[in-house]
Amino acid sequence: MEYVIKANKLSREFNNKGTVKKAVQDLTFTVQKGTIFGLLGPNGAGKSTTIKMMNTLLLPSSGELEVLGYNIYKDEKKIRTKIGFLYGGETGLYWQLSGRDNLRYFGSLFKIPTDVLEERIDYWLGRLGLTNAQHQLTMRYSKGMKQRLHIARTLIHEPELLFMDEPTLGLDPEGTKDLREIMLDLKARGKTIILTTHDMEEAEELCDEIAFIMDGRIITKGTIEELQEMYEEENRYEIELSEYPKLSMKKMENGIIIETPITVSNGNTIINISVPKTQVAERVFGEIVSQLVPFNIRQLVRKKMELRKIYLEIVSGQTKGNQTVS
Ligand SMILES: Nc1ncnc2c1ncn2[C@@H]1O[C@H](COP(=O)(O)OP(=O)(O)OP(=O)(O)O)[C@@H](O)[C@H]1O
Ligand SMILES: [Mg+2]
Structure with a gap:
């Protein structure tokens, strides 16, 4: 089996004015190549922190982490050329540039030959429904259009491994459907996707394997069938x-x-x-x-037990646990 992620006892702390917040503690997991891996859990659980360590934006406080066979401490640059990170929101695009020029700029960072790049830009603009808006300034894009452009930006260099942190946030139902199809297509082409989402139906539709994180720790992980087997009474x-x-x-x-x-x-x-x-x-x-x-x-x-129910079971189980302790 080929793994694109091997994490061993990964931890990350944040120091906030003298108080130490353990955002992620002792995460040990692997992600298999060519799969969609879901990181699920409540707000503040540590999902984005985990993703930022895997995509080399954040160094772990301790632990070992291999991404695409490279050590994150030594081979950060090699990793960066082979991954894509979709985080959405207001940063990461140039508002004064058109949609097309944004993609040209990001493509040029990866030294993609111009003719190949222009073709890819046409393809992704079309696939994401942005062809008509391609020459508009990005600052005039709606929230969902910006998210679509973010998706194109993330995919322009055909990364091996994709991190998608709440990718369907802000997308209309059609955009959501398009993106889910894109994710499944990418998987069919052997790419690996690490996904966070609060939409349990989305996770159920897309993920081959899931890790539930709460308070910075993995509570449970497995395929959807394994989780159903574990939680179905x-x-x-x-x-x-x-x-x-x-x-x-x-x-x-x-x-x-x-x-x-x-x-x-x-x-x-x-x-x-x-x-x-x-x-x-x-x-x-x-x-x-x-x-x-x-x-x-x-x-x-x-x-089958719905993933939404499994999620609620996990969250309420954790609450019960905390109550016993206190
Ligand atoms: N740069 C930072 N400085 C201080 N604390 C941080 C920082 N980034 C994250 N944290 C803290 O780490 C914890 C985990 O945050 P993280 O963003 O990883 O959660 P998440 O699971 O992605 O949540 P959400 O579902 O809301 O996106 C939170 O308590 C958060 O406040
Ligand atoms: Mg997050």
């Missing part, structure tokens, strides 16, 4: 029948909950059943399913 099934079942549906002793069947628009009936992860409950569930067979089962699906 019960399996939830949705069963679709073409006939309304004549069964007495009530709360059962072994913790299985069968919800009242509902008839949906196509005339079929849906029953939701939660089954605790115990052998007894699973066996009883099997019996329930066989009882439902005469009512013509059209579909039986296991419903």
